[in-house]
Amino acid sequence: MDTSTLQAFVETAQLGSFSQASQRLFITQSAVSKRVAQLEEQVGARLFDRIGRTIALTDAGKALLPQARRILAELEDAKRVVKNIKGDISGRLSVAASHHISLHRLPNTLRTFTTQFPDVELDLRFYESEVAYEAVLHGDIELALITLSPESDPRLHSEVLWLDRLFYCVSNDHPIAQHGTTDFETLNQYPGILPAPNTFTSLIVHEQLAQRGLTPNLGISTNYLDTIRMMVSVGLGWSLLPESMIDNSLHKVVIDSDAIERPLGFIYHRDRTLSNAAGKLLNLLKEDAQKGS
The missing domain is CATH 3.40.190.290 (D-Maltodextrin-Binding Protein; domain 2)
Structure with missing residues (x-):
C-alpha cells in the first residue's frame, strides 16, 4: 500500500468518479482505475461497486475512507513540518474559497502572493462555503475562505477577516x-x-x-x-x-x-500543521483586510 493508491482511492470516493479523480490527480483515468484495483488487491476487498457509469463505496470502502484520509493527512503534515523547519515557502497550497470571496475579496491578495512566492503551487478551488467547510474537516483542503458558521466545529480554527x-x-x-x-x-x-x-x-x-x-x-x-x-x-x-x-x-x-x-473569514484544522505558504497567505489576507480591500 502506498500513497499513490490511497490518493486515487480518496479522490475517486470524494468525487464519485474515476474520470474526475484523474483530472484532479493529473493522470489518466486508466491509471486511476489501476491504482484503485491495486489497493483492492492489497486489502483483499472490493472498495467500489461499479454499476454502469455509476460508482458507490462498498462497506469496506466506507470503512477504509477515513483511515486513508488520516494516513494521507499525517504524511502531508510530516512533510510540512520538515519544510517549515527549513523555512521553505514552496510546494502545493490547497485553498478553497467561496465564489463571492474569490470575486470580491481575493484578487489583490492573490496577485501579491503569486508575485512574492512564485515557487508555491496554488491549488485554488471554488466551493460553496458548506462544501469547503467539510473539505477542511476531512483534511482535503489546508485553508478555506468562507462565510463562517455561527457554531464552528471545535476541531476547526476560524477567524473573521x-x-x-x-x-x-x-x-x-x-x-x-x-x-x-x-x-x-x-x-x-x-x-x-x-x-x-x-x-x-x-x-x-x-x-x-x-x-x-x-x-x-x-x-x-x-x-x-x-x-x-x-x-x-x-x-x-x-x-x-x-x-x-x-x-x-x-x-x-x-x-x-x-x-x-455576515462574517467572512478563514478556517483550518487545528490538528494540521500550517505550511509556511499558508502562513504567508494568511498574513497577506489580514493585512489587506485591515486596509479595507
Missing part, C-alpha cells in the same frame, strides 16, 4: 422601490430570490419572516450571488445582498429589521 453588511434590495423600478419604507408582509407579496436553504443568507431571511408568521414567497434560486444581483436588477424579485455588491442598479429597501452582518 471581513464583515459583510447585508441589505434587502429590489430593482429601481420595482413597486417596493416607490415606497419610503416597507414591512416584511409587503415585501413577501413579491417573489424572493435566495440561495440554498442551508446558506447563511437564506437562513437569516427564513428566520426573520418566521418571526412574523410568514412563509417565504420564493421564486428562482441559485447559490451565485452575482447571478442573484443580476436577476434582482432586472426586476425578477427581491433578495438580501452584501453592501459591496449593491450598485446604482439596485434599490435598498428600508425595512424594520436589525442590521445584518
